[in-house]
Amino acid sequence: xxxxxxxxxxxxxxxxxxxxxxxxxxxxxxxxxxxxxxxxxxxxxxxxxxxxxxxxxxxxxxxxxxxxxxxxxxxxxxxxxxxxxxxxxxxxxxxxxxxxxxxxxxxxx
Amino acid sequence: xxxxxxxxxxxxxxxxxxxxxxxxxxxxxxxxxxxxxxxxxxxxxxxxxxxxxxxxxxxxxxxxxxxxxxxxxxxxxxxxxxxxxxxxxxxxxxxxxxxxxxxxxxxxxxxxxxxxxxxxxxxxxxxxxxxxxxxxxxxxxxxxxxxxxxxxxxxxxxxxxxxxxxxxxxxxxxxxxxxxxxxxxxxxxxxxxxxxxxxxxxxxxxxxxxxxxxxxxxxxxxxxxxxxxxxxxx
Numbered sequence: 001x002x003x004x005x006x007x008x009x010x011x012x013x014x015x016x017x018x019x020x021x022x023x024x025x026x027x028x029x030x031x032x033x034x035x036x037x038x039x040x041x042x043x044x045x046x047x048x049x050x051x052x053x054x055x056x057x058x059x060x061x062x063x064x065x066x067x068x069x070x071x072x073x074x075x076x077x078x079x080x081x082x083x084x085x086x087x088x089x090x091x092x093x094x095x096x097x098x099x100x101x102x103x104x105x106x107x108x109x
Numbered sequence: 110x111x112x113x114x115x116x117x118x119x120x121x122x123x124x125x126x127x128x129x130x131x132x133x134x135x136x137x138x139x140x141x142x143x144x145x146x147x148x149x150x151x152x153x154x155x156x157x158x159x160x161x162x163x164x165x166x167x168x169x170x171x172x173x174x175x176x177x178x179x180x181x182x183x184x185x186x187x188x189x190x191x192x193x194x195x196x197x198x199x200x201x202x203x204x205x206x207x208x209x210x211x212x213x214x215x216x217x218x219x220x221x222x223x224x225x226x227x228x229x230x231x232x233x234x235x236x237x238x239x240x241x242x243x244x245x246x247x248x249x250x251x252x253x254x255x256x257x258x259x260x261x262x263x264x265x266x267x268x269x270x271x272x273x274x275x276x277x278x279x280x281x282x283x284x285x286x287x288x289x290x291x292x293x294x295x296x297x298x299x300x301x302x303x304x305x306x307x308x309x310x311x312x313x314x315x316x317x318x319x320x321x322x323x324x325x326x327x328x329x330x331x332x333x334x335x336x337x338x339x340x341x342x343x
Contacts, residue, residue: 006180009119013116017112038166038167039179106110106111108111
């Protein structure tokens with residue numbers, strides 16, 4: 001079972017050690033009825049494979065796309081999804097909350 | 110996150126030691142604080158507050174916006190008594206992501222046929238419990254109805270500061286248990302920590318329903334702010 005946060009972080013470490021580019025996306029702030037609390041995380045590798053969740057399925061697609069950029073550039077990014085943002089609505093955080101997700105690369109050093 | 114930081118987080122979690130990762134969200138700068146180093150950290154007040162609540166969150170310190178990611182150990186459930194209720198309780202707790210262990214010295218009860226996929230220890234509590242490293246992140250239930258088994262188990266749970274301690278039995282049974290435990294050195298505060306009769310009062314009858322009431326009470330103890338727990342449980 002790879003659905004607990006500790007399993008997810010172990011997978012991230014294993015991917016990195018197997019030579020994958022890996023990014024870690026973490027919910028850092030939530031407002032309103034956000035689906036998952038701060039600290040929830042999603043790990044993504046350069047194949048686009050991901051584990052975990054930051055929103056219970058609403059915005060993971062968009063986060064994975066951004067994560068691939070972060071893996072390529074090495075520069076961390078702060079993403080914000082909320083109902084007021086049309087793009088966010090499009091990717092589906094329809095529960096009315098707002099979340100801020102920090103995306104960072106897992107780097108060798 | 111540096112690979113080394115990620116490895117350290119994984120090592121601490123595997124050892125069931127809390128760890129906090131502090132990230133400056135402006136630039137991604139990061140450091141890791143182990144539980145044992147919190148007391149001497151410049152952010153000790155904020156760190157211990159977040160850890161106590163088991164919650165991650167943003168703080169502002171010295172003009173910086175910092176994200177404190179709290180990695181508390183996975184909650185664990187130790188069930189003393191391989192009884193009918195436990196057969197419902199163990200799989201339910203696993204579905205809630207608890208690491209579950211069942212202890213019962215009676216081999217007729219503690220059989221793999223009755224508990225497939227659950228770590229099972231067919232030993233007396235004094236042998237079975239010490240190697241489990243029962244800790245604060247452990248919920249502990251004693252459901253054998255047999256004082257020879259339940260009492261020493263409960264004394265162990267007091268000593269290890271389990272976040273939840275529950276024991277099966279009516280109010281009358283519990284009053285007698287309290288007397289016995291006090292005679293063995295338990296304090297009034299220890300006794301007050303036992304949830305008995307066990308579980309939220311939802312009118313549970315079947316073993317599965319009792320399991321739901323127990324897990325609901327454990328969830329409340331784990332998640333609700335402390336002052337609300339008693340009120341909700343009443």
